[in-house]
Amino acid sequence: MMPFTRLRALMLAPSSAIFAVLFMMPLGYFFVLSFWRVRAYRLRPDATITQYLAVFRDYSKPMVFTFILAFTIAVVTTLVAFGYSYFCRFKAGRHGTLFVFVAVLTLFGGYLAKIYMWKIILGSSGILNTALIWLGIIDKPITVFLFSPIAVLITLVHYTLPLAILPIYGALRGVEDTPLQAARDLGAHPTRVLFDIVMPQIRLGMISSFSMTFIFCAGDYVTPLLLGGPHTSMIGIFIQSQFGLRVNAPLGAAMSFSVIALCLMLIAVVGLAVIRIFRARP
Amino acid sequence: MLKRADTVVLQQLVKLEGLTKSYAKAVAVHPLDLSIQRGEFLAILGPSGCGKTTLLKMISGFVHPTGGAIWINGQDVTTVSPERRSTNMVFQGYGLFPHMSVAQNIAYGLHIRKTPRAEIEQRVREAMDLVQLGEFADRSVGQLSGGQAQRVALARALILRPEVLLLDEPLAALDLKLRKAMQEELRRIHLATGGTFVFVTHDQEEAMALATRICVMDHGRVVQDDVPEEIYAHPKSRFVSTFIGDANLMEGQRKRNIICLENELEIPHKGPDGNVVCMIRPERMEIAPLDGGKLPSGVTAQLTARLDHSVFLGSYVKYVVRLNDGRRLRIDSRDLSIRQVLTDGAQVRIGWRLEDQIVLADGS
Amino acid sequence: MRAWRNGLWWSFASLVVAFMLSPIVILMVFAFNRGELLSFPMTGFSFRWFADVFTRPEFVAAFENSLIVSTTVGMTATVVGTMAAMGLARLRVSISAGIMTALTVPLMVPPLMLGVMLLSYYTQWLGLRLGLSTVIISHLVFTQPFVILIVSSRMAAFDFAVVDSARDLGASSLRTFFTITLPIIASSILGAALIAMAMSMDDFLVTFFTIGGGNTLPTYMWGMLRRGVDPSINVVAVLLMLFSISASLIGFRITRYGK
Numbered sequence: 001m002m003p004f005t006r007l008r009a010l011m012l013a014p015s016s017a018i019f020a021v022l023f024m025m026p027l028g029y030f031f032v033l034s035f036w037r038v039r040a041y042r043l044r045p046d047a048t049i050t051q052y053l054a055v056f057r058d059y060s061k062p063m064v065f066t067f068i069l070a071f072t073i074a075v076v077t078t079l080v081a082f083g084y085s086y087f088c089r090f091k092a093g094r095h096g097t098l099f100v101f102v103a104v105l106t107l108f109g110g111y112l113a114k115i116y117m118w119k120i121i122l123g124s125s126g127i128l129n130t131a132l133i134w135l136g137i138i139d140k141p142i143t144v145f146l147f148s149p150i151a152v153l154i155t156l157v158h159y160t161l162p163l164a165i166l167p168i169y170g171a172l173r174g175v176e177d178t179p180l181q182a183a184r185d186l187g188a189h190p191t192r193v194l195f196d197i198v199m200p201q202i203r204l205g206m207i208s209s210f211s212m213t214f215i216f217c218a219g220d221y222v223t224p225l226l227l228g229g230p231h232t233s234m235i236g237i238f239i240q241s242q243f244g245l246r247v248n249a250p251l252g253a254a255m256s257f258s259v260i261a262l263c264l265m266l267i268a269v270v271g272l273a274v275i276r277i278f279r280a281r282p
Numbered sequence: 283m284l285k286r287a288d289t290v291v292l293q294q295l296v297k298l299e300g301l302t303k304s305y306a307k308a309v310a311v312h313p314l315d316l317s318i319q320r321g322e323f324l325a326i327l328g329p330s331g332c333g334k335t336t337l338l339k340m341i342s343g344f345v346h347p348t349g350g351a352i353w354i355n356g357q358d359v360t361t362v363s364p365e366r367r368s369t370n371m372v373f374q375g376y377g378l379f380p381h382m383s384v385a386q387n388i389a390y391g392l393h394i395r396k397t398p399r400a401e402i403e404q405r406v407r408e409a410m411d412l413v414q415l416g417e418f419a420d421r422s423v424g425q426l427s428g429g430q431a432q433r434v435a436l437a438r439a440l441i442l443r444p445e446v447l448l449l450d451e452p453l454a455a456l457d458l459k460l461r462k463a464m465q466e467e468l469r470r471i472h473l474a475t476g477g478t479f480v481f482v483t484h485d486q487e488e489a490m491a492l493a494t495r496i497c498v499m500d501h502g503r504v505v506q507d508d509v510p511e512e513i514y515a516h517p518k519s520r521f522v523s524t525f526i527g528d529a530n531l532m533e534g535q536r537k538r539n540i541i542c543l544e545n546e547l548e549i550p551h552k553g554p555d556g557n558v559v560c561m562i563r564p565e566r567m568e569i570a571p572l573d574g575g576k577l578p579s580g581v582t583a584q585l586t587a588r589l590d591h592s593v594f595l596g597s598y599v600k601y602v603v604r605l606n607d608g609r610r611l612r613i614d615s616r617d618l619s620i621r622q623v624l625t626d627g628a629q630v631r632i633g634w635r636l637e638d639q640i641v642l643a644d645g646s
Numbered sequence: 647m648r649a650w651r652n653g654l655w656w657s658f659a660s661l662v663v664a665f666m667l668s669p670i671v672i673l674m675v676f677a678f679n680r681g682e683l684l685s686f687p688m689t690g691f692s693f694r695w696f697a698d699v700f701t702r703p704e705f706v707a708a709f710e711n712s713l714i715v716s717t718t719v720g721m722t723a724t725v726v727g728t729m730a731a732m733g734l735a736r737l738r739v740s741i742s743a744g745i746m747t748a749l750t751v752p753l754m755v756p757p758l759m760l761g762v763m764l765l766s767y768y769t770q771w772l773g774l775r776l777g778l779s780t781v782i783i784s785h786l787v788f789t790q791p792f793v794i795l796i797v798s799s800r801m802a803a804f805d806f807a808v809v810d811s812a813r814d815l816g817a818s819s820l821r822t823f824f825t826i827t828l829p830i831i832a833s834s835i836l837g838a839a840l841i842a843m844a845m846s847m848d849d850f851l852v853t854f855f856t857i858g859g860g861n862t863l864p865t866y867m868w869g870m871l872r873r874g875v876d877p878s879i880n881v882v883a884v885l886l887m888l889f890s891i892s893a894s895l896i897g898f899r900i901t902r903y904g905k
Contacts, residue, residue, distance in 0.1 A: 176375075176377070176380075178373050178374075178375045178376070178377030179377040179378065179379050179380065180377075181344060181364075181373060181377060182371070182373055182376075182377035182378075182379075182435075182438075183379070183390070184344075184363075184364045184365050185342060185343075185344075185364050185365070185369075185370055185371045185373075185439075186365075186370065186390055186391035186394065186438065186439075186442065187365045187366075187391055187394045187395060187442070188365055188390075188394050189363075189365050192394065196390075197379055197381075200381045201380065201381055279381075280379070280381050280382040280383070280386050281386070281393065
């Protein structure tokens with residue numbers, strides 16, 4: 001391997017600068033900000049945890065709701081992504097890469113556009129209801145599709161699915177066929193092979209997909225705002241409002257870091273559980 | 283289902299009846315019958331594409347036959363899935379579980395069968411001793427060399443005491459020295475366990491070194507099935523004679539029980555009129571300079587030729603000669619003294635004893 | 647029996663594909679629909695809404711801004727990211743993996759948080775005026791890691807024997823890079839550039855907070871969503887979609903064929 005020369009440092013300089021100046025410093029500032037106060041609409045530097053206390057005192061219900069919903073979405077997405085990736089790797093033959101390609105392509109195409117479209121599809125006079133009535137499955141439109149947590153779930157699963165497929169499929173590609181045949185030869189039926197041989201090898205990919213999806217959903221703002229309806233208050237809405245009319249940046253910062261911290265803790269728990277469940281035995 | 287012959291331990295362990303496999307465009311294995319005796323070390327030998335791997339996979343259950351039946355120990359296992367068959371396989375590339383240690387790999391089969399922990403530990407130790415991997419129990423799979431990995435794969439299969447152990451090109455990935463060593467190992471393990479081994483290979487030397495019986499396949503058919511000595515000494519076709527060992531082939535015509543070779547030599551040999559191929563092994567031919575040299579007595583079939591080149595190979599010399607029609611023959615001689623006398627381009631006399639030749643009908 | 651199970655798998659996969667594609671397909675249908683209402687079935691195929699939208703100055707301005715931002719971001723992220731990937735190439739894995747993980751941390755922060763964080767930073771600490779430039783630099787934060795990842799993985803599969811031969815024959819580092827390395831990895835770099843462009847084009851949340859006045863296409867669409875719905879919104883959505891999908895499509899194709 002090559003040494004770390006001055007030339008390398010030079011090459012890494014611009015991106016490191018961007019990382020430092022445009023990410024680390026804002027992050028640091030934002031963190032410091034979370035310990036400040038706002039009085040008479042002015043920022044006052046301080047060193048207090050008032051904001052964090054406020055978060056847990058006043059916003060605990062939305063936080064809990066957000067995490068439950070985000071967790072559910074992340075679980076659903078990860079499972080579907082796993083099923084799809086499994087299909088592409090083991091069942092699709094030479095069409096496997098095509099299916100992955102199609103999925104990843106839908107990654108792009110507009111965050112807002114997709115939210116907008118689901119609003120249209122799920123509405124009372126929307127496409128889904130119209131189709132179901134036309135097919136005779138229901139008589140009246142189902143209103144719960146839109147302006148409910150279900151709408152948020154469907155939309156966010158749809159949006160995060162392509163991103164979740166990538167790490168899992170990547171991990172599955174690293175799983176070789178011969179050990180799987182060997183496991184069957186030794187007496188394991190296909191489900192057992194999946195649990196004993198495949199899953200332990202893709203643990204990190206699954207955790208990665210879950211984490212990305214979970215963090216994204218926990219911090220989302222537009223989807224619950226446009227599709228969530230009155231009962232779906234997710235913390236992202238409150239964070240945004242601290243920077244809109246309310247102008248309470250420290251509170252917004254405290255909220256953001258609280259969300260991140262809790263996300264990371266939950267991911268750590270889930271991650272450790274997954275690693276423990278899918279390990280080599282005895 | 284056939285009633286199992288409980289009181290008699292069947293000597294014929296595996297029976298393949300009319301077993302065949304075809305895919306959309308081609309027939310991989312034509313209907314064949316084969317029986318494998320208990321305790322054998324059978325080699326299925328053939329060039330790539332001859333169907334040997336397909337055959338092995340049908341026996342292990344990974345490929346569904348298009349027709350025919352497989353009997354193991356008196357039971358029809360044709361439709362039994364691989365995890366329920368009493369066969370176990372050592373795969374090409376070994377297929378070790380990358381996330382498990384050596385001991386965990388070996389224990390896996392027992393783990394599935396819910397064997398008690400103490401018994402697993404003991405049997406794993408025995409299996410590791412059998413393949414001589416004593417201290418490797420906790421090594422991770424990624425740190426193993428080719429030879430070590432293969433022994434783990436062997437132990438993993440043998441620990442389950444399968445009725446038949448199948449090996450898919452077991453020594454293909456190893457370098458020469460390691461291959462020789464592993465051949466010894468496999469033979470030793472076979473004797474120690476008394477099991478029935480079936481392995482697939484394209485390497486005829488390996489087949490001869492290991493097998494008690496060789497089944498030669500070509501284009502989906504079994505072309506000869508016998509002990510190694512017989513196949514070597516009496517190949518039944520041109521293909522077998524060139525595939526196993528080296529062969530000199532000469533074409534001629536037979537008329538009225540006399541074969542005429544190279545328009546020079548006439549050999550009496552009973553058989554139908556027509557084209558024939560005469561095969562002699564290089565080590566069974568003799569060579570001497572044309573002028574001033576004499577072939578040993580008893581070497582009655584003789585031809586003249588020109589020496590192309592010779593190569594000193596340590597324990598013998600390989601001579602390549604050219605006949606008058608340009609055909610090249612190879613003679614392996616242990617007489618190192620002749621080499622001084624013979625120079626490239628010299629005229630020579632070559633010959634063989636009639637009992638050493640194999641006459642094959644042309645087209646076989 | 648196995649065929650039946652296979653059939654299940656294919657149905658599942660097709661359902662997933664249909665699920666992922668349906669909003670996009672439906673959107674296209676509506677954008678070309680002649681009628682006023684967002685109703686089904688289509689009343690006719692027409693470009694009328696496309697024409698209509700381009701007559702609106704705010705739309706055109708937003709469109710221009712989107713182009714400016716995404717191309718600038720695309721180019722800058724590519725240059726910076728490629729440099730970084732080259733700096734990390736052939737380095738001991740323990741060091742390069744650490745640096746790469748650090749540089750990709752920005753991807754793990756929710757866009758909302760990134761947006762508000764940068765907003766506070768620009769306005770409260772640095773006292774900057776918000777505008778296209780702040781949007782551009784903000785976009786770099788999350789596009790640069792992608793470029794680094796793509797080019798780095800190309801470099802991982804790169805055969806350095808050609809570089810060593812060139813150096814052996816007397817070429818300097820710089821010359822070797824431009825005449826030997828660059829042509830070989832050009833397709834990956836181009837692919838990464840297009841993907842960076844697509845991501846920048848697509849972004850709403852970060853842009854929303856860092857643009858101040860003015861609009862890019864996504865924020866313009868946001869305005870339309872808040873104000874009220876008229877069919878031209880479909881056009882904006884479709885244009886957005888087509889733009890980013892085609893950029894990423896080309897990006898993917900090139901990245902794979904180049905290897």
